[in-house]
Amino acid sequence: MTGQxxxxxxxVLLIDGTGSMLPTIEEVKNSAKSFYSxxxxxxxxxxxxxxxxxxxxxVFRDYYCDGDKSxxxxxxxxxxxxxxxxxxxxxxxxxxxxGDEPENALEALAIGMKSNWTTEGTKKRHILMVWTDAxxxxxxxxxxxxxxxxxxxxxxxxxxxxxxEWNDSQxxxxxxxxxxLILFAPDAYPWATIGSEWENTVWVPSRAGEGMxxxxxxxxxxxxxxxx
Numbered sequence: 001m002t003g004q005x006x007x008x009x010x011x012v013l014l015i016d017g018t019g020s021m022l023p024t025i026e027e028v029k030n031s032a033k034s035f036y037s038x039x040x041x042x043x044x045x046x047x048x049x050x051x052x053x054x055x056x057x058x059v060f061r062d063y064y065c066d067g068d069k070s071x072x073x074x075x076x077x078x079x080x081x082x083x084x085x086x087x088x089x090x091x092x093x094x095x096x097x098x099g100d101e102p103e104n105a106l107e108a109l110a111i112g113m114k115s116n117w118t119t120e121g122t123k124k125r126h127i128l129m130v131w132t133d134a135x136x137x138x139x140x141x142x143x144x145x146x147x148x149x150x151x152x153x154x155x156x157x158x159x160x161x162x163x164x165e166w167n168d169s170q171x172x173x174x175x176x177x178x179x180x181l182i183l184f185a186p187d188a189y190p191w192a193t194i195g196s197e198w199e200n201t202v203w204v205p206s207r208a209g210e211g212m213x214x215x216x217x218x219x220x221x222x223x224x225x226x227x228x
Contacts (some may be wrong), residue, residue: 006049007123009228010056010076012112016105016132017059017072018098024131025095031217032087036079038217042225050228053079055086056115057093060108063151064137065099070150071108076116101134106190110155110162117173124178125228129220133206135188159190166198180227184220202227 015025031038036053043049054076063070072093077086109130117126139158142151156162166181181201185191195203202223 006051007125007228008052008118008121009050009125009127010054010115010118011127011129011224012056012058012115014058014060014105014108014112014128014130014132015093016098016103016134017061017069017093017095018101018103018134019095020133021131022095024133025093027217029090029093032090033083035086036083038221039224042221043228046225048225048228051121052118054118055079056112057089058108058112059093060104061097062099062102062137063104063107063142066097068150069097070104071111071152073111098134102137102189103132103134105130105132105134105136105185106139106159106162107137107152107155110165111152113165113174114154115173117175117178119175124175125180126174126178127180127182127224127227129182129184129224131184133186135186136190138189159193163194163198182223182227 013028015021015028017025035055039053040050056076057074059072061070074089077089079086109128112128118124139156139162142155143157156165166179179200181194181198183191183195183201183203184206185203187205191203191205195201204219204223
């Protein structure tokens with residue numbers, strides 16, 4: 001490799017799978033096969049290269065109305081070697097459900113943070129990227145009302161606890177120097193708070209309820225490349 005900066009990168013995409021996100025989900029589907037080549041192109045413009053790139057997808061909706069479709073989690077796919085498997089998983093995502101907002105994005109974020117992040121290589125990036133046009137349910141809601149049987153165990157009970165897990169350099173499997181959070185999310189609870197208070201976080205506000213149609217793939221790739 002000829003780049004001046006290269007590292008092993010793990011990316012976890014947290015995608016709001018509800019109906020209003022249809023344009024974004026379709027864009028992700030259309031770009032799945034070319035995602036790696038477009039990303040490496042964006043990195044090349046910054047004189048950076050990736051030694052190993054893995055990508056994982058978590059699709060979230062609403063535990064209070066969507067049952068077993070509330071949270072769908074893939075394994076990590078190594079690109080470009082597993083582009084076909086990655087594309088097949090993305091193709092299986094269909095926008096729908098969620099009821100009225102908010103959605104269970106904070107639970108998805110907590111699950112994503114506990115991913116099986118790479119420990120290989122001297123330089124690493126552990127990146128979480130959230131795509132949503134909705135606010136999130138407060139974590140306290142899970143203890144206040146009957147919750148679905150598939151609600152995950154070990155989820156923090158408040159945003160403060162989740163924030164502490166992110167900001168604590170000794171907490172969880174994410175490497176403190178490697179971790180990055182990218183938010184494509186509206187100016188609504190809790191995104192403004194996370195965007196201003198969480199370390200190593202970039203927040204790109206989206207328009208609430210409009211499916212993020214203004215957030216095209218080039219913006220996503222530019223922000224992602226800048227985080228590697």
